[in-house]
Each structure stands twice: as C-alpha cells, then as structure tokens.
Amino acid sequence: MTTRLLIRIDEHWPRDPATQWVLLDAANTVVQQGHSGPTHWPAADVCEGVLAGAQSTWLEVLLPASPRRERPRLLSYALEEHLVGDPDTQHLTVTHSHPEDKLNRTGVITVARARMTQVLAQFAQIGRPLRRLCSALETVPTADGRWVLAVEANCVLLRPGLEPAIALDVPTQDATLAALSSTLPIALSRRRASTALPTALQLRIADTCATPDTGATASLPLRIEPGPAWHWWEHVDATSNLLHGEFASRQGRDAQWQRFRAPATIVAISAAALFAVNLTHVLGQRQALAELEARSVRLFEQALPGTPAVAPAAQLGRALDRARRQAGQLGTDDLLALLHGHLAATGVTPLAVSYEAGALSLALPPQTELTGLLTRLSLHGINAQARDGSLLLSAAPQP
Numbered sequence: 001m002t003t004r005l006l007i008r009i010d011e012h013w014p015r016d017p018a019t020q021w022v023l024l025d026a027a028n029t030v031v032q033q034g035h036s037g038p039t040h041w042p043a044a045d046v047c048e049g050v051l052a053g054a055q056s057t058w059l060e061v062l063l064p065a066s067p068r069r070e071r072p073r074l075l076s077y078a079l080e081e082h083l084v085g086d087p088d089t090q091h092l093t094v095t096h097s098h099p100e101d102k103l104n105r106t107g108v109i110t111v112a113r114a115r116m117t118q119v120l121a122q123f124a125q126i127g128r129p130l131r132r133l134c135s136a137l138e139t140v141p142t143a144d145g146r147w148v149l150a151v152e153a154n155c156v157l158l159r160p161g162l163e164p165a166i167a168l169d170v171p172t173q174d175a176t177l178a179a180l181s182s183t184l185p186i187a188l189s190r191r192r193a194s195t196a197l198p199t200a201l202q203l204r205i206a207d208t209c210a211t212p213d214t215g216a217t218a219s220l221p222l223r224i225e226p227g228p229a230w231h232w233w234e235h236v237d238a239t240s241n242l243l244h245g246e247f248a249s250r251q252g253r254d255a256q257w258q259r260f261r262a263p264a265t266i267v268a269i270s271a272a273a274l275f276a277v278n279l280t281h282v283l284g285q286r287q288a289l290a291e292l293e294a295r296s297v298r299l300f301e302q303a304l305p306g307t308p309a310v311a312p313a314a315q316l317g318r319a320l321d322r323a324r325r326q327a328g329q330l331g332t333d334d335l336l337a338l339l340h341g342h343l344a345a346t347g348v349t350p351l352a353v354s355y356e357a358g359a360l361s362l363a364l365p366p367q368t369e370l371t372g373l374l375t376r377l378s379l380h381g382i383n384a385q386a387r388d389g390s391l392l393l394s395a396a397p398q399p
Helices: 068-079 113-125 173-190 250-303 312-326 334-346 370-379
Strands: 004-009 019-024 030-036 046-051 056-064 090-100 103-112 130-135 146-152 155-159 166-169 200-205 224-226 352-356 359-363 382-387 390-395
Touching: 046 113, 056 068, 056 090, 068 090, 068 103, 090 113, 103 113, 113 130, 146 173, 155 173, 166 173, 250 312, 334 352, 334 359, 334 370, 334 382, 334 390, 370 382, 370 390
Parallel strands: 004 046, 046 130, 146 200, 200 224
Antiparallel strands: 004 019, 019 030, 056 103, 090 103, 146 155, 155 166, 352 359, 359 390, 382 390
C-alpha cells in the first residue's frame, strides 16, 4: 500500500518546525493527522508539501501566441508590472492557458526562488525529500455562482469565481473581517466584464477556527453562505506541481520512469527482435553473395582456364566476342569501334551507315577525297575500300 504524507508549510517553517500534516492511504483516505515537528511525523512512502499563506502569488496575464520556448521570457515581461521585485528572482509555474481576444489568458504561480531552495534543502536534510510541492491558493475549489472563502488559522484564502485565489494574512477574527471589508469591493470591481456578480460568499472554515459572528459579517458587500468544512489537503491532487525546471524532483522523475518502464521495455524488446531479424537477413544475403562469387570463379576458370581473373566480367565479354567472330557472328562492339575509328581518322560525317557481316558501309558526301581517307584509316588499323563513292570498313587483319 502506498502512503502519502502531506505537510502544510507556513511562512514560519522551518524556524518554527511544528506544522500540520496528514497521512493518506492509496485511496486518499485520512489514516492519521496531527500538528508536530519532523521528528514526530509518521513514516510514509512519499512526502508532499503545500505552501500555505502568502508565500506564493497566483496571477493571470495576457500573452501573445508564441512557441513554448519563448514563454518564460514573455512571462517575465508580463509580470514586471504585477510583482514588487525582479521576476528573475521568482520561480514561475503555469497553471492554465486559454485563448481570449487573439491572446492567451495565462495563469501563473510565483514563488521566491530563495524560499523554494530553502524548503527543498530543509526537507532533504531531514530525510524527507519532497516528491511534489503545490500552492495552497490552488486548493480552494470553485462554487457555481458563488465566491469561496476558506478560513484557516492566521490566514484566509479568497477564490473569486474562476479567477485566481488571493491569500490574506489575518492574525485575528476581527482582522479577517477588516481585510474582507477592504478586499471584497476591490475584487468585485476588478472582476472580468464577462463574469456575473456572485450571489453569495461561501464560507468554508477549518475545524481549528471559530465561526465568524453573523452580525459582524452583515456589513460585507456579499451575503455570507455557510459551506462544507475546510480541509486544506482535500484538493491537493488538482493543483499544479511547483517542482519543475531547476527544482524538479528526483522522486517525480523516478515515478514517471516507473509509469513508462513497461512500455519502454516492450519497445526495447521489439527493437532487439527487429535488429536480430535484420542481422539474420543480412548474414543470409552475405552468404548467398559469397556462394554466387564462388560460382562465378568456377565458371571463369572453366571458360578461361589458366587466365588470371583481373576483371572477370570484361574478360568473359571479350572472350565471348572472340568466340562469336570465330563463328562468323558479330562482336558487341564491332560497329562502334569501326565508326569511332573512321571519325577519329577522317573527321568526315557519313550521310548513311549500314553494317553487315563485320563490314561497315559509309555513304560520304560528294566531292570527298577518298584516297587520303584510305591512307588515314589504314594508319588507324582499319581496312578500308572505296566503292561507288562509299567506304567499306572492316577490321584490319592481324599479322
């Protein structure tokens, strides 16, 4: 059975090591919960954290359509007017993105890099490396037509409809009402024009907090409506994981590898089988080629006994031509050889060409001086005879 230990990390941790935690089983059922320091946390297979309070900020910005690699740069530019400090000091996590008027309305959670480094280093030091870390702002669910207010100790989380949640640090109940009295009108005025006014403010209170006085809440601009009890761990699985990029969790990568291990193994086995089949096929072809080469050598030795095989194909071709000529047949290159020799010796382009019985007959232009042509052809090893204004060429007999 896989168990998960969820740790609620407030802004005072680890200076104040005692914090809320809950142990869940594989079915997400609460096995145990408490409030203590790390030495008293129960054993679990994995450990996950929830950044509570105002340690993170959830914003929405409008970005132009762009490749994914350009998103960090565009986010930094868009967040400059929303953040007090330099965006480069913040760790950014995109939560959602959808088109709006040729732009993309993009949600992003920002957490100080220094705080991320401190939290992760502390959990690693106590032997509880985090597999996952999320913001408490994303744990507040939406309610149809109503805004949601989650009340925790020293903190309230306001979820104005589908827009990002807001964290308010409030040390007392009176401070909670004062913060809501100033925050709600601002949130109502800044809501998107396409968003309808909420019908009520649904109040979800943690078991450790007192219920606000009904008379004191009457001055708020929204009607208060009681909702289910607030449990900070209930909606953790619907949140975005802050551990990515430079803060990526080793346990998260191992878990991803576990999910892909079986498919990767199947792919590896298939690739190995395909390689073996291809290798067998190649070896078979090499064997067949070797047999063909051996057969060619045997045929060459039978056709030309005692002749070294330098260029077997050319040698066999010449032997075949000789055999054909001895049998009164034409060689494969008789016509071309005679025609090439004529053009090389005389340079005169024939008007007509005919080839028969090893003799090439060329019809030459009128007024061609045949005597000089016969001399030049004989120097090229061609037997030439003049006949009725034409030349009859044949190979000169070998001495």
